[in-house]
Amino acid sequence: MDREDKLIERVRRKLPSRSRGVRIGIGDDAAVVGAPSGSVVAAVDLLLEGRHFRRDWSSAYDIGVKAAARSLADIAAMGAVNTALLVALAAPGTLPASWPVDLADGLAAEASRAGAGIVGGDTARADSVLLSVTALGDLAGRQPVLRSGASPGDVIAVAGPLGRSAAGLALLTAGVTADATSAALAGLVAAHLRPSPPYQAGPEAAMLGATAMIDVSDGLVADLGHIAAASGVALDIDSSSLVIGGPLAEAAAMLRDKSDSYGTNRGFSTHSIALEWVLTGGEDHSLVAMFPASAVLPSQWHVIGHVRAGAGVTVDGAPHAGPGGWQHFR
Amino acid sequence: MDREDKLIERVRRKLPSRSRGVRIGIGDDAAVVGAPSGSVVAAVDLLLEGRHFRRDWSSAYDIGVKAAARSLADIAAMGAVNTALLVALAAPGTLPASWPVDLADGLAAEASRAGAGIVGGDTARADSVLLSVTALGDLAGRQPVLRSGASPGDVIAVAGPLGRSAAGLALLTAGVTADATSAALAGLVAAHLRPSPPYQAGPEAAMLGATAMIDVSDGLVADLGHIAAASGVALDIDSSSLVIGGPLAEAAAMLRDKSDSYGTNRGFSTHSIALEWVLTGGEDHSLVAMFPASAVLPSQWHVIGHVRAGAGVTVDGAPHAGPGGWQHFR
Numbered sequence: 120m121d122r123e124d125k126l127i128e129r130v131r132r133k134l135p136s137r138s139r140g141v142r143i144g145i146g147d148d149a150a151v152v153g154a155p156s157g158s159v160v161a162a163v164d165l166l167l168e169g170r171h172f173r174r175d176w177s178s179a180y181d182i183g184v185k186a187a188a189r190s191l192a193d194i195a196a197m198g199a200v201n202t203a204l205l206v207a208l209a210a211p212g213t214l215p216a217s218w219p220v221d222l223a224d225g226l227a228a229e230a231s232r233a234g235a236g237i238v239g240g241d242t243a244r245a246d247s248v249l250l251s252v253t254a255l256g257d258l259a260g261r262q263p264v265l266r267s268g269a270s271p272g273d274v275i276a277v278a279g280p281l282g283r284s285a286a287g288l289a290l291l292t293a294g295v296t297a298d299a300t301s302a303a304l305a306g307l308v309a310a311h312l313r314p315s316p317p318y319q320a321g322p323e324a325a326m327l328g329a330t331a332m333i334d335v336s337d338g339l340v341a342d343l344g345h346i347a348a349a350s351g352v353a354l355d356i357d358s359s360s361l362v363i364g365g366p367l368a369e370a371a372a373m374l375r376d377k378s379d380s381y382g383t384n385r386g387f388s389t390h391s392i393a394l395e396w397v398l399t400g401g402e403d404h405s406l407v408a409m410f411p412a413s414a415v416l417p418s419q420w421h422v423i424g425h426v427r428a429g430a431g432v433t434v435d436g437a438p439h440a441g442p443g444g445w446q447h448f449r
Numbered sequence: 450m451d452r453e454d455k456l457i458e459r460v461r462r463k464l465p466s467r468s469r470g471v472r473i474g475i476g477d478d479a480a481v482v483g484a485p486s487g488s489v490v491a492a493v494d495l496l497l498e499g500r501h502f503r504r505d506w507s508s509a510y511d512i513g514v515k516a517a518a519r520s521l522a523d524i525a526a527m528g529a530v531n532t533a534l535l536v537a538l539a540a541p542g543t544l545p546a547s548w549p550v551d552l553a554d555g556l557a558a559e560a561s562r563a564g565a566g567i568v569g570g571d572t573a574r575a576d577s578v579l580l581s582v583t584a585l586g587d588l589a590g591r592q593p594v595l596r597s598g599a600s601p602g603d604v605i606a607v608a609g610p611l612g613r614s615a616a617g618l619a620l621l622t623a624g625v626t627a628d629a630t631s632a633a634l635a636g637l638v639a640a641h642l643r644p645s646p647p648y649q650a651g652p653e654a655a656m657l658g659a660t661a662m663i664d665v666s667d668g669l670v671a672d673l674g675h676i677a678a679a680s681g682v683a684l685d686i687d688s689s690s691l692v693i694g695g696p697l698a699e700a701a702a703m704l705r706d707k708s709d710s711y712g713t714n715r716g717f718s719t720h721s722i723a724l725e726w727v728l729t730g731g732e733d734h735s736l737v738a739m740f741p742a743s744a745v746l747p748s749q750w751h752v753i754g755h756v757r758a759g760a761g762v763t764v765d766g767a768p769h770a771g772p773g774g775w776q777h778f779r
Contacts, residue, residue: 251581
């Protein structure tokens with residue numbers, strides 16, 4: 120067994136191959152994963168160095184969590200439970216041997232949180248780090264919750280936080296690191312580096328009768344735009360219903376006052392900076408779903424707006440003037 | 450709709466989304482694909498510029514075919530039928546607009562040949578072209594054919610050609626292009642650029658009682674090595690049973706006589722050059738399977754050796770002295 124085989128074996132031992140329904144894991148030509156519903160839900164997402172993460176900000180563990188979360192959230196947004204991940208990794212040969220092991224730890228931790236095994240993979244050398252993660256899931260006999268089912272009269276509700284990843288990115292961009300700040304701000308930085316989507320809320324929304332659902336990867340306004348277009352409806356967000364937590368306000372106040380090159384916030388109120396993160400910040404991978412007005416929603420689902428006849432997304436009845444979507448690293 | 454959206458729409462129209470069992474294709478958070486057996490077979494493979502293809506040799510269409518074939522063959526090697534592909538593409542922004550459209554044509558053509566739809570994808574910018582293709586399949590109620598089931602007394606049989614891709618690569622490396630050569634040699638170059646695995650032979654082998662199976666991606670000796678290790682058996686190849694076709698002999702003769710820098714073949718006989726391609730050439734993605742000696746094999750399965758007690762792979766009873774495995778572009 121040469122050095123590379125030993126490394127692959129070390130990585131393999133980190134991976135949760137024996138979870139829900141995994142019949143054949145890593146090590147053959149392909150994996151075999153249970154699909155008790157008679158269909159499988161599948162999505163693939165790329166995570167690229169320089170675009171979705173920076174190695175000076177994100178540890179290998181962080182990158183593993185983020186790569187897994189990005190794909191796992193797509194499965195939850197269909198109303199399905201996660202069953203398995205397949206991970207393709209291209210990386211420079213100059214990385215320390217601990218790097219792929221730590222990456223596997225992060226992938227494994229987030230996959231386990233979602234109940235998924237890691238059942239397949241491929242690796243290759245490249246100049247920068249690139250991950251392609253395919254997530255598989257099962258609908259447990261339910262119909263998938265598509266983007267196209269929203270109807271006028273439905274309510275818009277969100278499970279999970281909004282704007283925290285964007286605030287964390289703004290802090291990192293301004294040179295604020297998790298080590299050198301308050302616990303509240305460190306939590307925002309962590310939210311950017313290691314998103315924590317509410318996976319179980321996806322199947323829960325399906326059981327509650329959700330008519331449409333998406334995960335917030337591009338930003339609330341942008342992702343609701345996909346729902347509005349697919350469903351042929353207008354969506355209006357009630358900004359007074361959006362939760363702008365203490366940490367977001369603290370980060371907005373700090374960045375507004377910071378007299379460094381990160382000066383784009385000057386002239387805006389703390390509230391408007393934080394609201395912008397909530398409306399347009401991506402990568403929280405929270406779930407936003409439409410429900411019939413009669414649905415009785417448990418506490419993790421928070422109503423933030425209404426579906427009307429028409430087209431497009433508005434905030435308090437008016438088009439949103441902001442950039443309108445998450446551009447990752449601009 | 451901006452220029453990039455229009456391009457994605459053009460690409461999407463190329464893709465066979467409505468094939469066997471595809472319930473929800475591209476366009477939502479995830480796809481939904483039929484898995485009538487109650488389980489899904491899944492594999493992911495990376496295809497990288499500079500390692501698995503060169504853009505001066507391979508057209509975008511060629512790259513699409515090769516990327517699809519590589520993953521589709523893994524599903525067939527489990528004895529499953531292909532149902533769907535998910536494709537992640539990282540590529541430079543400088544490629545012409547026709548490039549991804551032609552790539553989609555190649556992916557679609559090969560997926561259709563295997564009966565699979567293309568149901569999901571992701572794209573990003575990168576300095577060089579990288580594809581990650583996840584293939585899904587269904588076992589139609591059968592058990593998967595693993596690498597670990599071979600027993601002493603079984604025969605080794607192959608479906609599909611061996612060595613043609615390696616010969617084609619040798620021709621390209623020596624500066625022989627498909628345009629400037631005989632039809633036979635052009636066929637070898639085409640076999641390297643656009644492999645054509647015998648997908649239907651995978652489920653067929655399962656129905657014939659195959660005890661183990663793998664697709665020849667790393668070379669016959671190397672891939673049989675995986676079977677020998679997983680099954681705990683010795684595998685002996687009978688070199689007199691290997692088919693060395695006219696085109697392989699023609700290519701070997703041409704390259705032996707070519708007095709250019711590609712001189713590694715000098716001093717070897719035409720037969721030994723061609724035999725080396727057959728034994729160690731990768732990327733034909735033919736299927737090699739073990740069957741009980743009593744199995745009655747249809748004509749596309751050709752017996753090339755026997756399974757014995759012991760360990761490792763031999764050729765005519767002796768260890769193979771060659772490089773022992775396909776190194777892609779060395």
